[in-house]
Amino acid sequence: MRREKDPTHGKIIEENGQLFLDTGTEKLELSSELLEFGDLKKFAGKKVELIYSSPQKFIIGFRPPRMKPILCYVAPPFRPPYICYLPLPRRPPQTCYIVARPVGPELIQETVEQARKDLLDQLVEQKFITTAQYKQILKIKDILCYYPVQDQLQRVQDKVRIEMADQLLEQGIISRTVYDKIT
Amino acid sequence: MTRSLDQPLPRTFVLELTRSCNHRCTHCYTVWDPPELGYDRHDGKTLSLAAWKKLIKRLHEEVPTLENIALSGGEPLLFDDLNDLVRFIVGRGLSLVIITNGTLLTRARLRELLAVGAYFEVPLLSHRPEIHDELTGKPGSWAAVVDNLANMIGLDGGWVCVFVATRKNYKDLPDTARLAIALGAEGLMYNRMNLGAGNIQRAKQLLPTPKMIRWNLRTLERLKDEVGLQSAASVVIEPCVVDINEFPNVHFGWCPLAGENSYFTIDPCGNVRICNHSPEVLGNLKDTKFTKIYLEHPYVKRFREELPEECRDCPPEWRNICRGGCKAAGEQCWGNPEKVDPFVTRYRNRNTVPHRV
Numbered sequence: 001m002r003r004e005k006d007p008t009h010g011k012i013i014e015e016n017g018q019l020f021l022d023t024g025t026e027k028l029e030l031s032s033e034l035l036e037f038g039d040l041k042k043f044a045g046k047k048v049e050l051i052y053s054s055p056q057k058f059i060i061g062f063r064p065p066r067m068k069p070i071l072c073y074v075a076p077p078f079r080p081p082y083i084c085y086l087p088l089p090r091r092p093p094q095t096c097y098i099v100a101r102p103v104g105p106e107l108i109q110e111t112v113e114q115a116r117k118d119l120l121d122q123l124v125e126q127k128f129i130t131t132a133q134y135k136q137i138l139k140i141k142d143i144l145c146y147y148p149v150q151d152q153l154q155r156v157q158d159k160v161r162i163e164m165a166d167q168l169l170e171q172g173i174i175s176r177t178v179y180d181k182i183t
Numbered sequence: 184m185t186r187s188l189d190q191p192l193p194r195t196f197v198l199e200l201t202r203s204c205n206h207r208c209t210h211c212y213t214v215w216d217p218p219e220l221g222y223d224r225h226d227g228k229t230l231s232l233a234a235w236k237k238l239i240k241r242l243h244e245e246v247p248t249l250e251n252i253a254l255s256g257g258e259p260l261l262f263d264d265l266n267d268l269v270r271f272i273v274g275r276g277l278s279l280v281i282i283t284n285g286t287l288l289t290r291a292r293l294r295e296l297l298a299v300g301a302y303f304e305v306p307l308l309s310h311r312p313e314i315h316d317e318l319t320g321k322p323g324s325w326a327a328v329v330d331n332l333a334n335m336i337g338l339d340g341g342w343v344c345v346f347v348a349t350r351k352n353y354k355d356l357p358d359t360a361r362l363a364i365a366l367g368a369e370g371l372m373y374n375r376m377n378l379g380a381g382n383i384q385r386a387k388q389l390l391p392t393p394k395m396i397r398w399n400l401r402t403l404e405r406l407k408d409e410v411g412l413q414s415a416a417s418v419v420i421e422p423c424v425v426d427i428n429e430f431p432n433v434h435f436g437w438c439p440l441a442g443e444n445s446y447f448t449i450d451p452c453g454n455v456r457i458c459n460h461s462p463e464v465l466g467n468l469k470d471t472k473f474t475k476i477y478l479e480h481p482y483v484k485r486f487r488e489e490l491p492e493e494c495r496d497c498p499p500e501w502r503n504i505c506r507g508g509c510k511a512a513g514e515q516c517w518g519n520p521e522k523v524d525p526f527v528t529r530y531r532n533r534n535t536v537p538h539r540v
Contacts, residue, residue: 164364
């Protein structure tokens with residue numbers, strides 16, 4: 001969703017005890033349900049990468065390997081919603097579980113701790129993790145982070161989509177003009 | 184007024200911005216056209232942009248659970264101040280979808296609406312122009328909608344394809360779905376034709392049979408497996424007519440029974456109905472509070488509680504979620520929401536196609 005003129009980076013600043021994301025053109029208050037203010041404050045003065053997104057559902061999960069954690073965000077619907085990619089910790093935890101599936105609104109409305117527990121309960125139930133791992137993970141507090149997941153609805157992969165467009169063009173169902181636009 | 188704790192407030196409303204439409208769909212069930220539904224008696228002054236804003240603000244304050252607004256019509260793109268209204272709704276933190284036939288959604292219009300936060304639901308009724316145009320009653324509509332939807336990818340817009348299944352187009356679902364995917368649809372809403380209003384007299388020609396619906400559902404299952412296309416059947420497909428257990432990849436919708444998942448509908452004059460299919464006006468938001476209607480109106484209470492007689496022998500696991508299918512279709516066809524969905528009457532009991540009496 002990024003437009004050409006939108007900034008790619010911003011800076012976390014602290015003013016009067018509050019944290020803001022300074023994009024150069026806007027100053028937006030940061031919210032984080034995940035970190036205590038004191039922890040979030042450590043990022044003051046840091047440059048962050050910005051990504052642009054439509055309002056979308058988030059899942060609470062654990063950081064998959066090589067993925068940057070998203071520790072806070074400027075909540076939608078204020079456009080453009082920014083998500084701050086904060087720097088990776090120097091030594092990422094080795095215990096990483098990939099959790100990437102849509103969640104219902106009932107989960108994201110819970111408190112973080114409750115949501116985390118609910119999620120773990122579901123993971124055990126679905127045999128993604130064992131009960132022993134469950135107990136171990138519960139002790140690890142600092143790897144909890146938000147991941148933006150695609151809404152339940154998402155486009156079919158581009159490769160497949162374009163294959164279909166090729167077939168439709170060949171069958172004469174769509175015109176060359178339409179084909180050119182969608183590929 | 185004290186709010187009943189066991190009746191959570193709804194999260195979604197449908198706003199019918201205008202009765203005007205540039206299509207004449209054969210399967211249309213808008214309640215205001217057929218004179219026998221007597222909707223004209225509810226005519227009043229249509230709401231201006233300012234009046235809609237005031238109504239939405241009041242509604243949002245009164246219904247704090249409100250999360251989603253769907254803009255419908257008629258054709259919502261014929262509402263003069265659509266961009267301003269969309270901006271206002273999104274600015275209140277509400278998610279928004281515009282239910283449009285897509286023919287007026289030109290590149291310029293799409294760009295404007297995307298900039299203010301719109302998402303779209305657009306019907307694509309066939310991959311064959313002549314079938315789509317026959318069903319919409321508008322020559323050239325297929326070419327216009329396909330050309331317009333082709334802009335979605337470049338502008339990074341999101342849309343869901345609506346396929347209304349009738350006898351005329353059900354065979355086209357596989358290729359139509361492929362077309363929708365190629366045009367960037369993020370999902371497919373499969374609606375079997377729902378009986379009501381002007382389409383009742385065309386039921387014999389249009390209403391798909393259970394066999395046709397099963398064939399379509401198998402297509403949706405396959406598309407999910409093969410390419411990951413998400414699909415949902417929004418109009419109730421009653422389990423006594425089609426065994427929906429065979430289709431685990433399709434999300435099946437049920438009548439929300441005027442509860443928290445319902446989508447109460449507000450017409451261009453501010454009249455409230457239980458849903459966009461129901462002809463029964465419950466009051467006008469210009470002079471009545473929504474919560475009063477929601478919690479106290481006798482029609483709403485009946486709508487929630489009554490179970491059609493034909494459904495009483497249904498196994499409870501189905502009975503409790505299906506509750507007789509689309510009650511609004513029962514209301515439209517039989518004049519009574521306590522009657523079973525006419526789709527069931529037609530295909531389970533092998534009765535004749537219902538006609539409103």
